Amino acid sequence: MMKEKLHPFQIAVLIYMIQSGITIFSLPRIAAGAFGTNGWIGVAIISIIPMINILLIALVFHYGKGRSIFEIFEDLVPKVLLRPFFLCLAFLWCMLGILVGKNFGLLFKMLYLPELSPTVYLIFTLIFVYFLVSKGLYQIGKTTIIFFFMTIWSVSIMALYIAEFKLDRLTPFIFKGEKELLTQSFEILNAFLGYEIIILIFPYILKSRASIKAMFYGNLFTTFVIYVPICFIAFGVLSFDQLKNETFPVLTLFEYIEFPFIERIESLIFSLFSLKALITVVMFYWAGDQVFRYSIPQIKPKVSIVILIIISFGISYIPQFLLDVGNWLKWIGRIEAVIAMLLPIILLLIIGITTIKRKRNGSKNGEVL
Template structure:
C-alpha cells in the first residue's frame, strides 16, 4: 500500500506554494490597484481564487480522485494532448526558474551585492534538484517542516504595533484606485500556485478532506497577506506606500529586538525555505507532465534536463524588472490554464459519463 499525502500536508503545500517573493511588494501593489484601505481588495481577489479552487475540487470529486492525465488521455487523441503537455512542461519550468532568479536577485541586492546572481541560482537549483528527487511523499513531509521553520516570521509584525496608527487608514474605501486590469492582475498573481494541486490527485488520501485542505491553505495565505498589508497601511501613509518598491522589506528594517539588530537579513535567508518549496513543486509538476511524453527516459534524467534547460533560459534575463515583466506574461498563461483546464476536465468527465449512461441503456 502506497503512502498518501495527509490533508494537513495539502493545506501547508498550498500555502507554501502561494506565498512567495511577491509578499515583499504586495502592500504597494494592493495600494496601486485598490487605493486607500486597499487591503480589502485582497478579500475580493481571494474570492475569485476560491471560485477557481471550487472548479478544481469539482474535478477531483467527479473524477473520483483519478489523475488528470488519465482523464485527458481517455478522451482526447495524442495529437491534441501531447503538444499541450509540452506547453505545460515549458510553462511550469520557466515559472520555477524565474521565481528562483527573482529571489536570488533580491538577496544579491540586499545582502551580497558583490556576488553574481548566476552562481547563487546554480546553488538554488541544485537544492531544488535534491528536493524534487526525494519524491512527492517526502516533499510533503519536508514542506511541513519548512512551514514550522518559517511561520514565526509572521509574528514579527507585533514588533511594529507601537508605530501603527489607524489615523493613516482613512475612512475612504478604494479612493485613488487605478481600477486597471494590469494592477489588479499583479495582485491576483500573489495567489497563483494553488493549481499545482491538480497534479496531486493520485497522491492524496481519499477521505473527502481534500477540498477542505485546499480551501484552508488558500484562506491561510489570504490571512497572512491581509496581516502584512493591513499593518503596512497603518505604518506608512498612502503616498509613502505607493513610492516604496518593497514595503514589506522596508518594514523589516524598522523591526528591532534586544538580541538581533539586522532582522531583515535573517528573514530573507529563512524565506529561502518558502521559495524553494514553490520552485520545487513547479519543477515536480513539470516532470510529472514530461513523464507522459518521454516515457523511456528515467525520471531523474528528465528532472535534470528540465532544470538545466530552464537555467539556460534564465541567462536572457539579468535585471529584476525584466524578470517581473516576463513572469507576468507567463503567469497570465498560468492563470488562463488554472481556470480553463478544470473546465475542460469537467467537460470530458461529463461526456464520458453521458456515453456510459447511453451504453447502459443500450445494454
C-alpha cells in the same frame, strides 16, 4: 507498491508554501496601486478568484473519483494530441520555477549581498530541486512541513507594530485615489498562483472530505493569516504615499524593528522567505516533471528532471536584470492564471461528456438485452 499519501495538513501547508512568495514584500504597494486607499480589502476580494478555482479543482477530484488528470483527458482526447499540450505546460511550469529562483537571487544581491553571484545561487537552488524532485512528492511534503515551521513564526513579528498602528491612516475612504485596477490586480492574482499544481497530486492524496477541505484551508491561510493582515498593518503604519512609493514596504517595516541580538531583522526575514521560494521552485519543477514524463514515457525519471533543469537554466539567461525577470514573471504568470482557470473547467466538461456517453452506451446495451 502502494504510494504513500499526503496528509490533509501537508496539502494545506503545501498550497500556502507555494502561494506566498517574494510578492509578499511588495504586496501592500501593489494593493495600493490597484485599489487606492484601503487597498488591503482588495486583496481579500481578489482571493475569491483562486477560491473559486480551487472549488473547481475539488469538483474534478470528486467527480473524477481521484483519478489523475491524464486518465481523465484520455477518456476523450487521444494521447497523441495531449503530448504537445503537456510538453508546453512542462516548460511553462519549469520557467516559472527558475524565474522565481533567479528573482530571489537578484534581490539578495541587490539588497543584502552585493558579492553574491545570482548564477551560483541559482545553481545551488537547482541542485536542491534535483535531489528533492527525484525523491518524490511525499518527501517534498515532509520537507515543506519542516520549512513551514522554520518560517511561519516570522509573520508574528508584524504584531510589534500594533503600537504604531493608527486607524486614521486607513482613512474612511475605500478605493479612492489614483489606481490601475486591471494591471495591478493581475499582479495580486499572481501572488496567489501555485495552488493550481494540486490538480496533479490527486493520486497522492486520500479520497476524503478532509483532503478536499485542506485545499481550501491552504488558500484561506494565505489570505487571512498572511496577506490581508500584513497589508492591513502596512496601510495602518505607513502613509498612502509611502505605500505607493516604497518598492518593498514590508521590508521597510521590518527595518524599523530592532532586537539586541539581531542587527538587521529584515535580512533574516528575507533569508527565511528564501526557503519558501525553494518550495515554490521545487513544486513547479515537480509539476513540470510529471507532465514531461507523461508526454515522453520512455524517458527515465531522474533523466527527465535533469533535461528540464538544463533547458530552463539556459533560457533563464535571456532576462539578465531584475526588471527583465520581473516582466517575464508577470507575463508568464498571466498565462499561468488563464491555464489555472481553464484546466479544471475543461476537465469537468470531459468528465461530464464521458459520463453521458457511458450512460447512453449502458442504456443501449440494456435495450439490446
